[in-house]
Amino acid sequence: MRRTKGREESAPEIHKPDEQWRQELSREQYEVLRHGHTERAFTGEYVHHKADGSYCCAGCGAELFRSGTKFESGTGWPSFYEPAVAQAVELRPDYSMFMRRTEVLCRRCGGHLGHVFNDGPAPTGKRYCINSCALDFTPAGQDCPA
Numbered sequence: 448m449r450r451t452k453g454r455e456e457s458a459p460e461i462h463k464p465d466e467q468w469r470q471e472l473s474r475e476q477y478e479v480l481r482h483g484h485t486e487r488a489f490t491g492e493y494v495h496h497k498a499d500g501s502y503c504c505a506g507c508g509a510e511l512f513r514s515g516t517k518f519e520s521g522t523g524w525p526s527f528y529e530p531a532v533a534q535a536v537e538l539r540p541d542y543s544m545f546m547r548r549t550e551v552l553c554r555r556c557g558g559h560l561g562h563v564f565n566d567g568p569a570p571t572g573k574r575y576c577i578n579s580c581a582l583d584f585t586p587a588g589q590d591c592p593a
Contacts (some may be wrong), residue, residue, distance in 0.1 A: 452492075480581050505558075520574055527575040528573055
């Protein structure tokens with residue numbers, strides 16, 4: 448466990464040199480997953496995606512979200528009301544851009560996925576607003592690669 452700003456956070460299971468991440472990911476994936484950038488609204492592959500299956504981390508293949516929890520938020524990014532497994536993601540306070548938000552990271556590789564907000568639908572009231580490029584889709588009946 449590592450401590451950041453008074454909170455204990457789990458250390459990512461996957462460690463790679465920056466150059467390896469740069470080679471394995473597309474430029475956009477690298478900027479989002481490794482540097483916390485955000486893709487432009489309504490440009491991502493999964494914004495209007497409706498197929499049944501799982502959304503896996505584009506960095507490490509861990510299962511993060513399932514299609515049954517995806518909903519149309521109108522924000523321009525894929526939105527989910529809960530992770531596939533709570534332990535799949537890590538939440539951290541984010542005070543960048545003069546805002547108070549909660550960042551969502553892949554617990555397995557530490558990749559930045561997006562942010563979670565308290566304006567989602569029942570049953571959780573959460574909106575996990577996730578960058579499409581941080582995800583890979585796996586159709587129902589198949590497992591995420593991790």
